[in-house]
Every structure is written in C-alpha cells, then in structure tokens.
Amino acid sequence: MHPLLDGKCLIAFDLDGTLIDSVPDLTVAVARALVDQGLSMPTTDDVRDWVGNGAAVLVERALTWAQGAPPEAMLFDRAYAAFLHHYAAAPNQLTSLYPGVRAALSGLRDAGFTLMLITNKPERFITPILDHFDLRGCFKLCLGGDSLAEKKPSPLPLLHAAQVGGVAPGVCVMVGDSRHDIAAGKAAGFVTLALPYGYNHGEPIGDSEPDAVIASLAELMA
Numbered sequence: 001m002h003p004l005l006d007g008k009c010l011i012a013f014d015l016d017g018t019l020i021d022s023v024p025d026l027t028v029a030v031a032r033a034l035v036d037q038g039l040s041m042p043t044t045d046d047v048r049d050w051v052g053n054g055a056a057v058l059v060e061r062a063l064t065w066a067q068g069a070p071p072e073a074m075l076f077d078r079a080y081a082a083f084l085h086h087y088a089a090a091p092n093q094l095t096s097l098y099p100g101v102r103a104a105l106s107g108l109r110d111a112g113f114t115l116m117l118i119t120n121k122p123e124r125f126i127t128p129i130l131d132h133f134d135l136r137g138c139f140k141l142c143l144g145g146d147s148l149a150e151k152k153p154s155p156l157p158l159l160h161a162a163q164v165g166g167v168a169p170g171v172c173v174m175v176g177d178s179r180h181d182i183a184a185g186k187a188a189g190f191v192t193l194a195l196p197y198g199y200n201h202g203e204p205i206g207d208s209e210p211d212a213v214i215a216s217l218a219e220l221m222a
C-alpha cells in the first residue's frame with residue numbers, strides 16, 4: 001500500500017486523464033460539433049489541453065480556438081448542444097482504461113477503502129462510461145461537474161463526498177491528473193496524489209505541489 005494511504009479511509013478519484021484516456025472520443029465529439037457550425041476540426045493534441053474544467057469550458061475553448069475570439073452566446077449554445085449530442089452517441093468508442101486502474105480500484109475496495117468518483121464531466125456521462133468498463137460497482141458515490149453548485153477546483157464536491165462518507169477530510173485522499181484536482185484537494189484538506197500521464201493544460205503536475213506524484217494507480221497498491 002502507498003505510505004500516504006496509511007490511516008486513510010476514503011479515496012476520491014478523478015475520471016478523465018486519471019482512470020480513462022477519454023480524449024480520443026472527446027476529440028471526435030468536439031470536432032463534429034465544430035464542423036456542424038461550419039468551423040475547422042481540432043486535433044487530439046489541441047483537445048487534450050482544453051479538458052479539465054468541464055464540457056462547457058471545453059466547447060468554449062474549442063470555439064475560441066476555431067474563430068480566434070470567444071464565441072457569442074447563440075453560437076456557443078448550438079455548439080454545446082451539438083457536443084453533448086455527439087459525445088452521448090459515442091462516449092466509449094475510442095476511450096480506454098489506463099494501466100493498473102482496474103486492479104487498483106478492486107484491490108483498494110477489497111482492502112476496505114470507500115471509493116468515490118469526482119469528475120468535472122457532466123454527470124449524465126458517468127454511468128454509461130463506468131458501466132462500459134464494468135466499474136460502477138467500485139464507487140459509493142459519483143459526482144459530475146454539474147451535480148453540485150460548484151465543480152473542481154472548488155473543494156465543495158470533495159467536502160460533500162467526505163460528508164456522504166461520514167468521515168473527516170483529514171482521512172480522505174484525492175487522486176487526479178490536473179491542477180484542478182490538486183487545488184480542490186488542498187482546499188478541502190485531503191491528501192493529494194497526482195498522475196503525470198493525464199491532461200493538465202500542458203503543464204507538469206508537479207508544479208501544483210501534490211503530496212506525491214505516482215507513475216500509475218498500480219503504485220497505490222504497491
């Protein structure tokens with residue numbers, strides 16, 4: 001077991017860039033949404049840097065990139081609706097689990113940890129994706145970016161998770177790939193563990209000063 005899990009009982013996991021490599025499917029949905037508006041298509045590398053603040057900000061960043069200026073409200077509304085439509089049609093076509101995820105989640109659950117999922121993704125996409133990978137049963141609670149009044153980097157969803165788990169923030173851990181996970185974790189009083197392989201706007205996750213950077217989820221059980 002990783003030493004920072006000592007004495008802890010609740011672990012909150014981020015989804016995109018932490019458990020799943022979702023950028024290929026996000027790219028297809030964003031590209032289709034932009035083409036629907038007569039705009040040009042981004043690449044996977046473009047989209048990777050736009051992920052992390054939820055779907056609305058993703059679409060806003062994509063439109064700003066395509067037009068060279070922030071979108072007007074009507075264009076945004078059309079493109080956002082198109083993105084939701086296209087992503088809902090194929091959230092799992094090209095998405096894969098990162099190495100070590102399945103074994104770590106089942107191992108930690110069997111070791112007695114309460115596992116929760118806190119993503120900035122819209123809540124409606126959580127169940128289809130977790131069901132696809134047969135992971136829904138690992139989590140006691142799953143929160144999306146629109147489940148509560150605030151999303152990460154706000155500590156609100158993490159504090160809510162601790163409350164639902166009936167434990168103090170000091171015995172909770174946040175595991176994530178982006179500065180928003182680490183900022184939320186620090187503000188909530190959680191221990192923070194970071195993965196370097198995900199999506200962090202092109203910055204090294206160590207810059208956010210998590211309590212530790214681990215190479216993969218396998219290190220949680222090692």
Ligand SMILES: O=C(O)COP(=O)(O)O
Nearest residue numbers: 015016052053054119120
């Ligand atoms: O939808 C996003 O922007 C990212 O979601 P995440 O919080 O699971 O990384």
Ligand SMILES: [Mg+2]
Nearest residue numbers: 014016017177
């Ligand atoms: Mg993430």
